[in-house]
Amino acid sequence: MTQSTPSAQRRSNLKHRAILDAAAQAVAQQGYAAVTIEGVAALAGVGKQTIYRWWSSKAALLVEVYSDLVSRQALTPRSNGSLEQRLTGLLSALFRLYRSSSAGAILTGLIGEASRDEQVRAVLAEGLVVGRADIVTALVQAADASLNAQAVNEVVIAVVWQRLVLQPDSLDEAFAQHLAALALAAGRLS
Template identity: 35%
Template sequence: MAPQRTPDSHRRSERSRRAIYDAALALVGEVGYGRTTIEGIAARAGVGKQTIYRWWPSKAAVLMEAFLDMAARQAAEAAGDGDAHGFPDTGDLAADLKTVLRATVDELNDPASQAPTRALTAEAVMDPALAAQFVERLLEPQMRLYVTRLRAAQEAGELRADVDPRTAVELLVAPLTHRWLLRTLPLTHAYADAVVDHALRGMSARP
């Protein structure tokens, strides 16, 4: 008789967690944040709702973690080498910023993530607690990467010393978000490149 193989509980847990992430993102994209429920997520993922409550305290916690996981996977794919936490520093600030903003355009235009991203963005406008989580866990870590790169450019003499890096980040990112939210004009790589060119024209160190 062949020996029985011990079930891999870690692998089973990861499969369940991935199914819950996928279910949560799909539901919030289809029916909105308000109508998404723990029961609905559990049913779609094929798990008991007690499994979800064992890992997360609330619907908001499930969706936030699913959203962060999605963002990390997209960033890893865009990076090409699997490093989702770096920021390119080739010595050419304009090229580095264009690389990152083009990847942002691709993420915002991705059909798989666009609906849940819009749903969570809309809910965050109405829910200060969710907005605080969104900023703390997703936006601020990304903004710090920009700030670090811009400070390095200041030290290298590429940017004026009086430029505030945190404000500069908003000059680069906000136009993309604005165009994506309104959907009145296409969000393209060419637009991202133009944003970088215009921003750097005002921030670059003068000879």
């Protein structure tokens, strides 16, 4: 068995980062639909086989790009204030990310493609619906065990995705506050 050297691992990490950054840049410049693996590879300065070694599809790559953008923005709820204030703060930060990066365009593209492609739907469900659900549910569970955290999370996802596709300009601080109140009310009812 061969072991990777520290310099080989460093080069691999640099290529990985270059691919994520190139994919985010490509979506920002061209829009989700126009992005290709070949185009991302050219922007990143790698062969497309390098991309396919790590990701099975454009959707899988862009789910990771989205997750990376969200993670780099450190969308962690504040530890002070009421649950509604903390959820509002989290949503406000997410909406700012959508306006300042390609994250919103990536998610909109994935949602649209998932409506037509079962494989993309599976990648989206696994990578974002299941993979990121703990952000909202953990916040709710830690603050108020009597609320249905899953219901709160489902309302947040449904409304954000609907607005992101149909009314992206409505995703602002005022709407974050409205959605937080709505989602928490749903959590009390279920």
